Amino acid sequence: MNRLSSLQALLEEESLDALLLTSRVARYYATGIFTSAGMVLITRQGGVFYTDFRYIEAARARLSGYAVEMTDHTHPYREAVGKALARARVKTLGFEQDTMTLTEYHALSRALSVDFVPAHEALHRRRRVKDAEELARMEEAQRIAERGFLKALPLIRAGMTERALRAELIAQLYKAGADHLSFDPIVVAGPSAAQPHGEAGDRPIARGDFLTMDFGVVHRGYCSDTTRTVAVGAATDEMRRVYDIVLRAQRRGIEAARAGVTGRAIDAAARDLIAEEGYGAYFGHGFGHCLGIEVHEPGGASPSEESPLPAGVVLSAEPGIYLPGRFGVRIEDVIAITETGAHNLTALPKDLLVVG
Ligand SMILES: [Mn+2]
Numbered sequence: 001m002n003r004l005s006s007l008q009a010l011l012e013e014e015s016l017d018a019l020l021l022t023s024r025v026a027r028y029y030a031t032g033i034f035t036s037a038g039m040v041l042i043t044r045q046g047g048v049f050y051t052d053f054r055y056i057e058a059a060r061a062r063l064s065g066y067a068v069e070m071t072d073h074t075h076p077y078r079e080a081v082g083k084a085l086a087r088a089r090v091k092t093l094g095f096e097q098d099t100m101t102l103t104e105y106h107a108l109s110r111a112l113s114v115d116f117v118p119a120h121e122a123l124h125r126r127r128r129v130k131d132a133e134e135l136a137r138m139e140e141a142q143r144i145a146e147r148g149f150l151k152a153l154p155l156i157r158a159g160m161t162e163r164a165l166r167a168e169l170i171a172q173l174y175k176a177g178a179d180h181l182s183f184d185p186i187v188v189a190g191p192s193a194a195q196p197h198g199e200a201g202d203r204p205i206a207r208g209d210f211l212t213m214d215f216g217v218v219h220r221g222y223c224s225d226t227t228r229t230v231a232v233g234a235a236t237d238e239m240r241r242v243y244d245i246v247l248r249a250q251r252r253g254i255e256a257a258r259a260g261v262t263g264r265a266i267d268a269a270a271r272d273l274i275a276e277e278g279y280g281a282y283f284g285h286g287f288g289h290c291l292g293i294e295v296h297e298p299g300g301a302s303p304s305e306e307s308p309l310p311a312g313v314v315l316s317a318e319p320g321i322y323l324p325g326r327f328g329v330r331i332e333d334v335i336a337i338t339e340t341g342a343h344n345l346t347a348l349p350k351d352l353l354v355v356g
Pocket residue numbers: 225226289316318332
């Protein structure tokens with residue numbers, strides 16, 4: 001995927017002469033290749049990919065549309081970019097202020113005689129709208145994660161530790177075709193499941209526990225993210241009631257999602273239902289976050305998201321109820337906003353499953 005012309009359009013919209021991409025993620029977004037080092041400069045005239053000896057062959061072979069320039073000790077990034085900026089008579093340079101270190105910023109701003117303009121938000125507004133290729137990769141990532149999860153499910157036994165189950169789940173995710181994991185899976189049971197992002201520990205999973213598994217894979221550069229809570233052996237009426245509330249809240253939020261609706265409204269649809277059922281104090285995080293090349297990208301559905309979402313935004317739908325010291329439930333799908341509603345990229349069933 002090559003987004004040179006799309007990023008040149010961003011220059012136009014933001015009244016920038018050029019854009020300097022320094023983060024690994026933004027370089028990938030611009031060029032479709034991952035490198036551990038490099039910079040991408042976008043000007044109105046074209047794009048240049050700067051990298052070092054380790055990546056130069058791959059970059060020359062695989063990058064179309066961009067000029068490729070090698071940097072080294074005698075021709076460092078700052079000098080190479082500086083020359084290009086002078087040639088293109090750049091006055092305003094957009095940069096990624098949220099990921100650049102202060103050291104890098106000081107070095108660049110001393111070396112380059114341009115105005116540095118924060119461009120992180122504009123870049124993210126563009127990145128959050130996914131094209132058909134990105135949506136296809138994300139849907140395939142969900143499928144891979146689901147296949148792995150379904151292979152791990154029958155391995156769950158009362159008496160095994162959260163840590164042991166996490167190891168099985170990781171193995172199954174890779175066997176199902178994951179390139180990488182979006183994050184180390186969260187596997188928490190019983191009272192630990194009341195901590196939304198608890199760490200898998202050495203406590204054995206017990207009969208009667210709720211068990212929450214939050215997992216994701218990376219497929220061709222794009223992340224999946226899924227959470228399911230299952231009951232081990234048995235579930236009390238209260239557990240079933242709480243599960244049902246979370247599931248209805250999730251469906252309510254997804255039903256509220258469509259282009260033009262704010263993240264706040266989507267969140268509120270789910271949050272209000274949970275509050276009406278008396279558990280408002282136990283849903284302490286947002287309904288969902290954007291994701292794509294990164295598993296957490298800026299924006300999503302939470303009380304602070306007050307601008308309307310455009311079609312193509314992909315976000316998680318993951319309400320939860322967490323009762324401290326007792327149990328927790330979270331159900332997470334990933335949805336893509338469309339003009340008329342939301343397309344659910346997740347195909348896993350959501351009815352309460354009793355396993356083990
Ligand atoms: Mn998530």
